[in-house]
Amino acid sequence: MKKFFFKALASINKKLLPSFTKKRFDLSKATKWQMALLGYKLWVTKNALD
Numbered sequence: 001m002k003k004f005f006f007k008a009l010a011s012i013n014k015k016l017l018p019s020f021t022k023k024r025f026d027l028s029k030a031t032k033w034q035m036a037l038l039g040y041k042l043w044v045t046k047n048a049l050d
Contacts, residue, residue, distance in 0.1 A: 006048035013044060 017037065030038070 006044055010044050010048045
């Protein structure tokens with residue numbers, strides 16, 4: 001059940017949230033909200049793969 005939830009959440013995030021890799025994103029110049037968004041996406045992806 002948990003894995004299904006995170007897979008669904010990851011697919012929603014992929015459609016709604018911006019992709020930083022396509023924009024050649026520089027981590028050293030990231031703002032706080034961008035770092036928070038990256039952390040959130042990483043957390044969701046990690047839980048979807050487990």
